[in-house]
Each structure stands twice: as C-alpha cells, then as structure tokens.
Amino acid sequence: MDLNALRTMLAQGPPVLVSIMLANNETGAIQPVAEAAHLIREAGGLLHVDAVQAIGKISIDINALNADFLSLSAHKVGGPKGMGALVLAENQMRPSALIRGGGQERGGRAGTENVPGIVGFGAAVMAAEASRVTDMARIQTLRNRLEEGLGQTQGGVIFSQEIARLPNTTLFGVPTLKAETAVIRFDLEGVSVSSGSACSSGKVQPSHVLKAMGYGPEITRSAIRFSLGWETTEADIDRTIKTWRKLSGALLRRDETGLEPF
Missing domain, CATH: 3.40.640.10 (Type I PLP-dependent aspartate aminotransferase-like (Major domain))
Incomplete structure (x- = not known):
C-alpha cells in the first residue's frame, strides 16, 4: 500500500x-x-x-x-x-x-x-x-526452500519478495508463461496451484493486484500462487520444485512457439 x-x-x-x-x-x-x-x-x-x-x-x-x-x-x-x-x-x-x-x-x-x-x-x-509461532516458522522455511527452487528460472519473478509477507504465500511469474496452462499442467501432476486469488481463479484474466502494482500485462498473465498449509512437508516442496523443473521447459517453449506441449 x-x-x-x-x-x-x-x-x-x-x-x-x-x-x-x-x-x-x-x-x-x-x-x-x-x-x-x-x-x-x-x-x-x-x-x-x-x-x-x-x-x-x-x-x-x-x-x-x-x-x-x-x-x-x-x-x-x-x-x-x-x-x-x-x-x-x-x-x-x-x-x-x-x-x-x-x-x-x-x-x-x-x-x-x-x-x-x-x-x-x-x-x-x-x-x-x-501452535502458530512454531507452525509458521516451519512453513516459512519451506516457502523459502520453494522460492529458492523457483528462483532459478530465467526471468522468473517472486512478487513482493523484498517486503514483509505472510509466511505461507508465494506469487511467482515468468513473462512468457500463461498461468492457466501452468495451473492445468501442475494439476495433472498432482500439485495444486492457482492463478491469482482463490476467490476469482475461475476467471482467466490478469491479476488486478499486479496491475495496481505497476506490472505489465505479460507478467500479470503469468502469475501463479503457491499456498502452503499446516500439513505441507519438505517432501511436498521438493516434489513441487521437481515438477516445475519438469514442466517449465515445455511450458515456456509452448508460449514462445504457440504450440501445445502435450
């Protein structure tokens, strides 16, 4: 704000x-x-x-x-x-x-x-x-592990990373990625992510939050949200990172060429 x-x-x-x-x-x-x-x-x-x-x-x-x-x-x-x-x-x-x-x-x-x-x-x-203090400390450690893995993506952005945030939330984007495609591909791999807020994730449109923050349409259309819960484990995070590495090459190539990576 x-x-x-x-x-x-x-x-x-x-x-x-x-x-x-x-x-x-x-x-x-x-x-x-x-x-x-x-x-x-x-x-x-x-x-x-x-x-x-x-x-x-x-x-x-x-x-x-x-x-x-x-x-x-x-x-x-x-x-x-x-x-x-x-x-x-x-x-x-x-x-x-x-x-x-x-x-x-x-x-x-x-x-x-x-x-x-x-x-x-x-x-x-x-x-x-x-158990909030101990739970959130553990979850923040897991979130940082996730962001370290996602952050290795060329051109990737973790939004609001430089300011105080909730310990369980990561909003990530890559300019050439289409969020709705990424959400579907993650789901097929058994990993649940969302494009923007859960309240409006059924609407395929750029994040109004990122638009208000001054980001352009290419990056706002790419944003996917990872939310960690009390039951999230280190194995879940490692699986998510592994899934992203598996999918990201095909997803980013698809958005550069317009071809569907199935």
Whole structure:
C-alpha cells in the first residue's frame, strides 16, 4: 500500500470508512495498517481491517492496528465454512442491523445463533493460535526452500519478495508463461496451484493486484500462487520444485512457439 497515495485520497474529502486488507491474498504482502490508521484518524475517518487472509499466520491485535472494525473468517484456520466474525474496538461502534427480529444476537442480526459454527470457529482459532509461532516458522522455511527452487528460472519473478509477507504465500511469474496452462499442467501432476486469488481463479484474466502494482500485462498473465498449509512437508516442496523443473521447459517453449506441449 502506498501511504502517500492514501494521504492524497484522504485529502480529497472527509472519509466515512476506509477498508484495508491486513495481508494481500495474492502476494501475501503485509500492509502498513497502523501507519495508515494514523492518517485516517487525522482525516476524521473510521478504519475497517480485513484480516481474513492473515488469521492463524501472524499476530492480530485490533488495538495495535488502531482499527475500529476487524473481520475474520473461520475457514482460513480450518473452521466451519460460512462462519465469520466482526470485531469491534468499541461497543458503541456497532453497525446497524440489516435483518431485524429476535434479540438473540444483541440486536445485531435476527435469527437463531449457529452454535456449532460458533463453537467450531472458536476451537479452530484457539488451536491455530496455540501452535502458530512454531507452525509458521516451519512453513516459512519451506516457502523459502520453494522460492529458492523457483528462483532459478530465467526471468522468473517472486512478487513482493523484498517486503514483509505472510509466511505461507508465494506469487511467482515468468513473462512468457500463461498461468492457466501452468495451473492445468501442475494439476495433472498432482500439485495444486492457482492463478491469482482463490476467490476469482475461475476467471482467466490478469491479476488486478499486479496491475495496481505497476506490472505489465505479460507478467500479470503469468502469475501463479503457491499456498502452503499446516500439513505441507519438505517432501511436498521438493516434489513441487521437481515438477516445475519438469514442466517449465515445455511450458515456456509452448508460449514462445504457440504450440501445445502435450
């Protein structure tokens, strides 16, 4: 995030609410949220932090971030799908209800609480947090091993490698590569990767994140994302590197010649 650009945008008029991702879901880049919060406070605005991608991977403290609202999602830590949480820095900041009715959720939303989902969310967060430091240190070591292998590719780019990132995320590209072809070929070899974010990976189009970062269409169309999990092993990483070395020659030749390497 460009803090100078944020400062310019805030100067254009008083903001009501600014929403910032704590960590980007494609590059894994960790945003300077606390610094942004200072600018937003000076401009008289409120700050919402989307911490969905960061939960279970880095420390999250709404007070340290100086945020008013913070949102989380259970499935990112192995909890029940469809469960989320909105954390409020102050109770009087409670948003207006969209659905009114019973008072089970303190007037925030009508309807009976999803007790199994709530309990499952809490249990997943506690389990993830209990081993987060050791788990993420191990995963970061594996990610660095992966990036060392990928980095030997001529012309290869590991995006946002020079700044603070989530320990489990690598976004990699080679200008002559077509991401959708690489995703299919990896899948045929039993390795799951994605082109861009999982939320929009069904759309064959350049990464809007990389476009916003100033990259051209050739490299943005090539980006593939590797996401490591709690169960990822050193053998998995070595297999992925070996698979890339096997595929990369054919994939890059195909994109230079236009011929399909099957």
